Amino acid sequence: MNAPDRYERFVVPEGVKKVSYERDTKIINAASFTVEREDHTIGNILRMQLHRDPDVLFAGYKLPHPLQYKIIVRIHTTSQSSPMQAYNQAVNDLDKELDHLKNAFEAELAKHSREY
């Protein structure tokens, strides 16, 4: 009767921000990003991409609770960068990687359908 809608797991409710950003009050160049309605799919690729950035001193994510449909990404960078800059760079790099992957897959698909 009062069961929540199934789509509440992946649709951001009205008035809620998809990504919110909170600076660390004690450490400079450290911050947490709360990403609503996302899980390991996004959390883990972001984390691994952030690890490729030498200005990132720490990058991690957690899914606080299986019934809280959000992840928290925490980033600590050197003074050469900022958490926000590193986050944006990681998203951009992943986006470009997927563009590249799509082209690679399509080219391979075209080659494959010609051969057979």
Next chain:
Amino acid sequence: MEGRSYQRFPTVKIRELKDDYAKFELHDTDASMANSLRRVMIAEVPTIAIDLVEIEVNSSVLNDEFIAHRLGLIPLTSGRAMSMRFSRDCDACDGDGQCEYCSVEFHLRAKCLSDQTLDVTSRDLFSSDPSVVSVDFAESSDNPDNRGIIIVKLRRGQELRLRAIARKGIGKDHAKWSPAATVTFMYEPEFYINEDMMEKLTPEQKISVVESSPTKVFDIDAKTGQIIVVDPEAYTYDDEVIKTCELLKIPGLIEVHPKEDSFIFTVESTGAIKASQLVLNAIDILKQKLDAVRLSEDTVEADEQFLELGAHMRGG
């Protein structure tokens, strides 16, 4: 401030491709990317499935809910799904099924009039949209073995009459919307066989090493009598050979290392979309998801104001 790019340039090699099956290699990326693609293929690539059923008459042995559930699980050709709207986002209708942007209507009428049991199958479902039909219906209809998916069986006098609405959805919502039967990936293994140690082995020892693997990974070369790797991908990372080598007091004879940046994917589709299309759609969906997690303008502005305020307070 534009940062440096740490982008990777993955490569792909397709090994085998059928409508509902694909096997390919993915190189020069890491496990997080492989796993995200796998997760998206299973749970977030949309398809179309029956979601709402209005039963007019049901005198079959199965209750209404049971039949509605079975109808939901029938895979429908979902080439349209990527460009369709989710019913909850559709502003052209109230989700009643008369809407071309978000739903497809089905009708089913069946009554048994003979002493022979009547099979009601997916073939009895009539679609309002010829591009959205039961997957087995779309296949070669000349195949005599293809009798459709059985929904219920009727005896004399029993009847089933209903209207069903199919909608776009994702596997995360309900597994009936998952286009994937299975999606798996494995690390490509690399084997190192210590030649010097192998020289000292008796033929019996070699045989027991070869036979210790539950899958046929190794064999003995008929000419040289040496242990060779015949099928590296048959290895299931079970460690049995390594344990056997230790038992035979020859640890280090064989080493296995998973290549951290090479994956072998197997994708099996339910037939709702082609396996190759499933991979491409997964890439698109993952891109959309990344786009959605970009920081919004006002978040960035708020932070800049915060920084200015901090500088101001320090300066003042």
